[in-house]
Amino acid sequence: AQTVTQSQPEMSVQEAETVTLSCTYDTSESDYYLFWYKQPPSRQMILVIRQEAYKQQNATENRFSVNFQKAAKSFSLKISDSQLGDAAMYFCAYRRKTGNQFYFGTGTSLTVIP
Amino acid sequence: DTAVSQTPKYLVTQMGNDKSIKCEQNLGHDTMYWYKQDSKKFLKIMFSYNNKELIINETVPNRFSPKSPDKAHLNLHINSLELGDSAVYFCASSLGGVGTDTQYFGPGTRLTVL
Incomplete structure (x- = not known):
């Protein structure tokens, strides 16, 4: 079975700084999809970004970008110019x-410090 | 317009009772899901329906019974509620089939069993 690991239960970042959230996964398949979801205190699960494994180019959505390393089975999320509204759980x-x-990781709680 | 809606948003009930949570999506998606998020924020899939047919049924007590009257609705009925059923339950939907397939989540239902 596929597993998704987020090794950082909690992270913090100063407002306007950059933070990277880690994610690794285990699979024997060559083609698949990866996602980052954000869950703010409102509980709503919001799609942040998605990546198709067969695309080598890293996905980017405004201040959010990923570093997809297929061989290493790593899919980290970089948040640039962090804002207070970025504070949430990230899955x-x-x-x-x-x-x-879908297989979800255990989440990383991100705190943004003013 | 709300894409995936759930009712109720909060549900407080006594142990032993039977309760239902309703979910509706207006995205025209073929596939719907139920997830349980425990107190540690771990998201675990419970069921998935595709065009009203059950396609994923994880190890869930048979006190939980999903019902899909049509592909836009997937309701969750829980019999003989137990303390351990307290959690946030999320409904989600996706287009279904192959391809980049994003799940869209409802706002969640916080169930508290006393």
Whole structure:
């Protein structure tokens, strides 16, 4: 079974600084999808960014970008120019190319310090 | 317009009772899911339906019964509630099938069993 590991239960960053959240996963498949979701105190799960494994180019969404290292099975999220509204739990998720099941990591709680 | 909605948002009930949580999506998606998020924020999939058919059924007590009257709705009924059922329950939907397939989450239902 696929597993997703987020080794940092908590992280903090100064406002306007950059922070990187780590995620590793275990799979024997060559094609799959990876996601980062944000869960603010409101509990809503919000998609931040997604990456297709067959694309070598790292996905970018405004201040959010990923460092996708397929050989190392690593998918880290970089948040640039951190804002107070970025404070949330961040979940990394893996999805096989076929089938409908997502596998989530245990989350990283990000605190943004004013 | 709300994409994935759940009712109720909060549910407080006594042990032994039977309760239902409703979920509706207006995205035209074929696949819907139920997740349980425990006090440690761990997200665990419970069920997934594709076009009203059950496709994922993780190891969940049979007190939990999903019902999908049509592909836009996936309700969760829980019999004989126990203290350990206290959690936040998330409904989600996705287009289904192959391809980059993002899950869209509902706002969650916080269930407290007393």
